[in-house]
Structures are given as structure tokens and as C-alpha cells.
Amino acid sequence: MKSLNRRRFLGRTAAAGLAALPVTRGLTAESTAGDPSSVSAGPSYAPDRSNDDPLGVRASFPVTEELAYLNTASVGPLPVPVRDALHAYADEKMHRRNTSVGREAIASARTRFSRLFGADEEELAFLYATSGAENIIVSAMDWRAGDNVVVDELHFVTTFVLYRELERKAGIELRSIPSKGGAVTLDDFAAHTDQRTRLISVAWVSNRNGFRYDLPALADLAHAHGAYLYADAIQAWGTFPTNLHAEKVDFACGNGYKWLHGDFGCAPFYVRREHLEWMTADRYGHRQVAETLPGHRFRLKTSAEKLEYANPAYGPVAAMDAALGFLEGVGLDRIASHTHALASELRAGAEALGMRMFTPPDNPSAIVSFYHGLDPERLGPALAEAGVAITFQEEGDLLRAAVGMFNNRSDVDRLLGVLAGLV
Numbered sequence: 001m002k003s004l005n006r007r008r009f010l011g012r013t014a015a016a017g018l019a020a021l022p023v024t025r026g027l028t029a030e031s032t033a034g035d036p037s038s039v040s041a042g043p044s045y046a047p048d049r050s051n052d053d054p055l056g057v058r059a060s061f062p063v064t065e066e067l068a069y070l071n072t073a074s075v076g077p078l079p080v081p082v083r084d085a086l087h088a089y090a091d092e093k094m095h096r097r098n099t100s101v102g103r104e105a106i107a108s109a110r111t112r113f114s115r116l117f118g119a120d121e122e123e124l125a126f127l128y129a130t131s132g133a134e135n136i137i138v139s140a141m142d143w144r145a146g147d148n149v150v151v152d153e154l155h156f157v158t159t160f161v162l163y164r165e166l167e168r169k170a171g172i173e174l175r176s177i178p179s180k181g182g183a184v185t186l187d188d189f190a191a192h193t194d195q196r197t198r199l200i201s202v203a204w205v206s207n208r209n210g211f212r213y214d215l216p217a218l219a220d221l222a223h224a225h226g227a228y229l230y231a232d233a234i235q236a237w238g239t240f241p242t243n244l245h246a247e248k249v250d251f252a253c254g255n256g257y258k259w260l261h262g263d264f265g266c267a268p269f270y271v272r273r274e275h276l277e278w279m280t281a282d283r284y285g286h287r288q289v290a291e292t293l294p295g296h297r298f299r300l301k302t303s304a305e306k307l308e309y310a311n312p313a314y315g316p317v318a319a320m321d322a323a324l325g326f327l328e329g330v331g332l333d334r335i336a337s338h339t340h341a342l343a344s345e346l347r348a349g350a351e352a353l354g355m356r357m358f359t360p361p362d363n364p365s366a367i368v369s370f371y372h373g374l375d376p377e378r379l380g381p382a383l384a385e386a387g388v389a390i391t392f393q394e395e396g397d398l399l400r401a402a403v404g405m406f407n408n409r410s411d412v413d414r415l416l417g418v419l420a421g422l423v
């Protein structure tokens with residue numbers, strides 16, 4: 001069965017020119033996700049000869065010249081305009097000609113983010129990391145022993161670390177729902193939610209297999225029990241059009257270094273307006289001051305900006321601002337239709353090779369995870385040799401492919417060609 005599939009696959013892809021694969025390195029492992037050093041450029045320069053560029057963005061992503069980069073779920077490569085913005089920031093820091101550049105960048109990023117994702121500017125704070133948001137929410141809430149938080153096993157590790165600590169410190173209960181067929185249904189959440197549930201927390205698009213949650217339905221469920229819904233948006237923002245008000249979510253946060261194509265260190269945090277009054281900061285500092293009163297007394301800001309207690313990392317903020325401008329120019333609707341369609345093709349190709357999917361069918365996201373059933377010791381070097389950048393998970397048994405706006409069929413074929421060669 002497997003060899004038949006392999007022959008069929010090779011027959012189908014021969015015309016795509018798989019014989020002339022550029023030789024570069026690019027393999028990354030899940031343990032290095034989030035680490036800039038995990039993105040390895042190849043030693044030899046081998047331009048991609050394919051003209052297939054549905055969104056007209058490949059020239060803005062030099063990474064496409066060297067790698068079949070299917071790893072934006074780990075770290076999104078910088079497009080040229082974002083690199084240029086970082087360059088301009090560094091130049092300003094060197095010459096000190098326009099000292100307001102940082103303040104201008106954060107104001108512009110706030111406006112752009114609100115416009116692109118359907119939030120009000122007052123509902124936005126820029127944090128250092130995604131993981132910071134859930135910590136702020138938890139520290140602002142008043143917990144009693146016996147309260148519970150409902151999550152599921154497709155969530156990111158930060159969430160489990162945080163609530164295990166809260167179990168220990170405050171006597172709450174962490175309820176984690178197992179996934180079935182790579183999905184967790186609304187009924188599963190309903191079965192675990194009760195009057196002592198204070199928070200439902202999901203990775204809006206799962207980092208493990210790209211499963212995408214129905215936020216409005218989960219928000220209705222949470223609100224019917226007097227609870228809140230938090231969405232970790234790092235694998236969601238930048239991959240499809242959305243409006244945070246219409247999503248009904250109470251809080252959402254996602255760092256800039258993946259699908260927004262910005263840098264580490266700038267994570268927009270959305271706090272729904274109705275929660276701003278009780279949402280207190282978990283630390284205090286000079287940037288929260290709205291008005292200085294006599295005797296070292298202060299009136300503090302009341303918008304979500306009150307969560308920005310000190311100077312932000314202006315470099316990553318400048319990158320965020322440029323990245324949002326770039327995304328706006330490309331269009332989230334175009335990004336979603338291209339990447340979701342290409343992810344479906346990748347899925348079909350891997351299924352045709354007999355690989356078992358971890359991502360459920362008809363899932364509207366750009367991530368596809370599957371059990372390759374091959375020897376990871378052979379597969380890893382083969383992918384690296386072919387210049388395919390991708391993430392191995394679960395001791396190397398699972399491959400997570402992430403299709404970015406700049407990817408094309410030849411990138412997908414390069415991955416499938418390597419797999420077919422080993423089946």
C-alpha cells in the first residue's frame with residue numbers, strides 16, 4: 001500500500017521538477033520552538049525557480065530563496081519591510097535625530113492593530129510575551145478554593161504551568177479535556193463547565209495540530225456560567241480575518257514573532273472594554289501615570305494601557321507596527337484563502353502517502369500535523385538536506401507543517417517529495 005502510494009506520488013510530482021531540489025539545511029525541532037537560533041539558513045544559496053506566488057509576496061520573504069519554510073508556527077520569517085523598520089529604528093538609536101520615533105511606533109501599532117482585528121484602541125496593551133497575558137488575568141481575579149479553570153490538552157504548555165501553580169497556591173482545580181480525533185467539541189467543554197468555572201482558556205488555533213476553536217460558542221458557554229473566555233491568539237492572529245468584538249472573547253493575546261511576522265517581545269493583549277475597570281495590573285511603574293498629583297501621588301491610566309508599566313521594547317514595537325502595515329497591505333482574507341487551500345493540498349498529499357492525520361478534517365487553519373510513521377533518524381536529515389524547515393513533535397513521531405502566506409506548491413511538493421522518498 002505504502003509503496004503503491006509512493007509510486008503514485010512520484011508519478012504525480014515528477015513534472016514539478018522534484019529532481020532539482022536545492023540543498024540547504026532547515027530542520028527545527030519543537031524543543032527549540034520560539035528560539036531564533038532554531039531557524040537555520042542553508043550553507044549554499046539555491047534560488048527557488050518556481051514562479052508560483054499567489055499573493056505576490058515571495059520577493060518580500062528572502063527565506064523562500066533558500067528554504068521550503070513550513071515553520072511559521074514556530075517562528076515567522078521577517079519580510080523585508082519589517083527588517084527595514086528594525087534597521088530604521090537602529091539607525092535612529094544611533095543618530096538620535098528623531099527621538100519620538102518609539103512613541104510614534106507604539107501609537108501607530110495600536111491604531112493599526114485595532115483596525116485590523118476589530119478592537120478599540122483603549123482595549124489594547126502591548127506586553128512582552130503571550131504568556132504574560134494569562135498571568136495578568138489570573139492575578140487580577142479573586143480565586144477561592146474549589147473554583148475551576150477549563151482547558152484542553154491541545155493547549156500550550158504555559159497554561160498548564162500557570163494553573164498547576166494556582167492549584168497549589170489557591171486550591172483551584174484545573175480541568176483538562178482530552179481531544180478526540182484531534183478536536184475538542186463544544187459539548188466536551190459544556191460537560192466540564194459548571195457554576196464554579198471561572199475561566200475557559202483555549203489556544204484559539206492549537207500549536208499542536210492547528211485545531212481552530214469556535215470562540216463565540218465558547219464565550220456563550222463561559223458567560224452562561226459567569227466565567228470568562230481567554231484565547232491564546234499567537235497561532236491565530238495574522239492567519240485569517242477576524243473581529244475581536246464579534247468573537248465575544250473576553251481576553252486574547254499573541255506575540256508578534258509567528259504569523260504577524262514581527263519580532264519577539266511585543267505581544268498585543270486585548271481586554272474587552274467591560275473588564276477594564278476590575279482588570280488591575282500585576283506590577284506598577286512610571287508608564288501607568290495619567291496625572292501626577294502633589295506629594296508623589298498619581299492618577300493612573302484606566303485604559304488597557306495601564307498594563308504597560310514601563311518603557312516597552314521599542315525595537316519589537318517598531319517591527320510590530322511595520323508588520324501590521326504589511327499584513328494590512330496583503331489582506332487577511334487573501335492570506336486565509338491561500339494558506340488554508342495549500343494546507344489542504346499538503347494534507348491530501350500526506351494522506352495519499354498513508355500518513356495518519358492529527359489535525360481533524362475540514363479545519364480552517366494553516367497548520368497540518370500528522371504521524372509520518374517513518375524513522376525520524378532518517379527523516380530529519382533528509383528534510384534538512386532538501387531544505388525543508390518544519391517542526392517535529394512528540395519525540396519525533398509527529399510532523400507539524402505550517403503554511404505561510406509566502407509558501408507555494410513547490411514548497412509543499414518539496415516536503416512531500418522527501419516523505420515519498422522514504423515511504
Ligand SMILES: Cc1ncc(COP(=O)(O)O)c(C=O)c1O
Nearest residue numbers: 129130131156203207232234255
Ligand atoms: C499557542 C502558543 N502560545 C504561546 C506560545 C509562546 O509565546 P510567548 O513566548 O510569547 O509566551 C507559543 C509558542 O510556540 C504557542 O505556540
